[in-house]
Amino acid sequence: MTDRLALDIEVPAHLAGHRLDQAAAELIPDYSRARLQTWIKGGQLTVDGRTARPRDKLFGGEQLRLSAELEARGEWLAQPIDLNIAYEDDSLLVIDKPPGLVVHPAAGNPDGTLLNGLLHHCPQLETVPRAGIVHRLDKDTSGLMVVAKTLPAQTALVAQLKARTVSRQYDAIAQGVVTGGGTVDAPIGRHRQNRLKMAVLELGGKEAITHYRVQERFRAHTLLRCKLETGRTHQIRVHMAHIRHPLVGDPLYGGRVKLPPEASPELVEALQQFPRQALHAAELALQHPKTGGELHWRAPMPADMLRLLGLLRADSEDGGPEAR
Template sequence: MILTPPPNSADLPFDPDFDDEIDPDFASAEGADRSPITLALSPEVCGQRLDKVVAALVPQFSRSRIQLWFEGGHVTVDGKPARGKDTAYGDETVVITPQAAPEDTAYTPEPVNLDIVYEDADIMVINKPAGLVVHPGAGNWSGTLLNGLLHHCPQLANVPRAGIVHRLDKDTSGLMVVGKTLAAQTDLVRQLQARTVKREYFALVWGTPHLSGTIDSPMGRHPRDRVKMAVSTSMNAKPAITHYERIATGMLDRKPVSLVQCRLETGRTHQIRVHMQSIGFGLVGDAVYGKTHLASAFHRQALQARRLGLTHPSTGEHVEWVVPLAQDFAELLARAGIEEPEAI
């Protein structure tokens, strides 16, 4: 772990489009901590809508979640159920009883072998292997990273999605961060939204791209195959920016390949895979976006989240982690005659 002076995230632009890596069900990191919260309103809020006052005083919860609590009778003013549209007068006592959403407690702890790179009271950094699904969903309701986190750290049952704030594809290896408390998870999500989290990937692609470049191409659902993503000019497309640098070249099955370092500004679904394919350099092993007649060269997309940097939620220090390439990826590079670069 490397400590350096932290950037001031307050001075950085806020991205109104959440990264697709941030699961929409917990993009606001709303909590499952259901201890009652008591607020003594001051005269300064007199005349304002009550729901806006409450939202400002408990920013760890989203306005939509707070509104549901108003509607369910879980917010009282001087002992009586309140409505969000009521007017605040500035001398009331407001009591909020947070309620968990059903999905917050829908998962079961299971023993899963976790490669924990770093852990303290606030965060955990995991080196996810290829093949491990991040959280339960259709077709993968057990044996996921989330199930393993709940087994390793039972307190994560009180944090939405066991503290997970961003995703990696099942067959992408590498670094992920987990917030172990509601406050840490909220802070990490906001860093992702503000694009201050440093995410660098290694990818092995077919061909020889320019030494460096930036792909600034919005992305959306593929117009004909809704399972896939694509570069898009649709009004519904979201901004997507990938910076890349060619690190080394080699030959795989008598065809040229290049090791490319990619740095993400945004985190759209399958962003690196789609962006590199869009400029003619599909990832080795990518059966969905790559060269289908060459898909057998590797059993998964050759992609790893190798470096992760962020501001520690509690200390405010900038911290970074770098992991070696997964064994199968390293062996693939050796086949191509490429030596794995040393971490800098």
């Protein structure tokens, strides 16, 4: 599958003296500078009918012509997978991802992923890098993800993520009683010994900032609302473990399961057997990549977290062993 682009643009006088790739980025903002440079080098973006170099200077008045094909970006299979679509238009998709669904094919998960389902639902995504996926959720994290359906939408959404104007808020059930809200500002990088894990690294880590506030306290757990300022791999999971409040059910960072004293057998089993990290991407807000309008979505908490919260509330209302 291919889509053809054809544009003719005259270089305005105010761009005289600018590099070709700089001018092209201003005149054709729907596409990334890296992609424009590729088109320049490949001869798809010409100056007065001639091939040029990205660094060549312009004088103003030249005619830029873009004639390019957007080709399929991967060898992935389109597969029919049920998608819970919260929103869709010509520019973007918002998916409410269930826990257990892998986002992108990789070793161990060559297919059956969200990406394969997206290609089946929207074949045009073959021409968009990573099938339009601009941010990810861990396999066992549920909730909202935005997907770009076109290259211009992808460019705009990536720019918003980089500028930190996309709002992503998560519900998380943490171990221990968190006394108040706060911010974790601690760089994250690959764990030195266990390459499957991430870790707080003062040297070599990338900036990572998570804001959190208390929504509800229980006898030995807390329901938190976490807001990402950055988007590092496993960020909320690593940051909550760093402040000694790891998420319930987290297989990598959770540590020993915390139980309220003399908790009911049902609650003990629910905490010990919770099948994933108790993390849900509950709210997403961004500017529409085409219209610029503000958009906001909420995704209801999934059944497994709702059931656990019900048991934690019942345990707290019972007042613990002192009230029995």
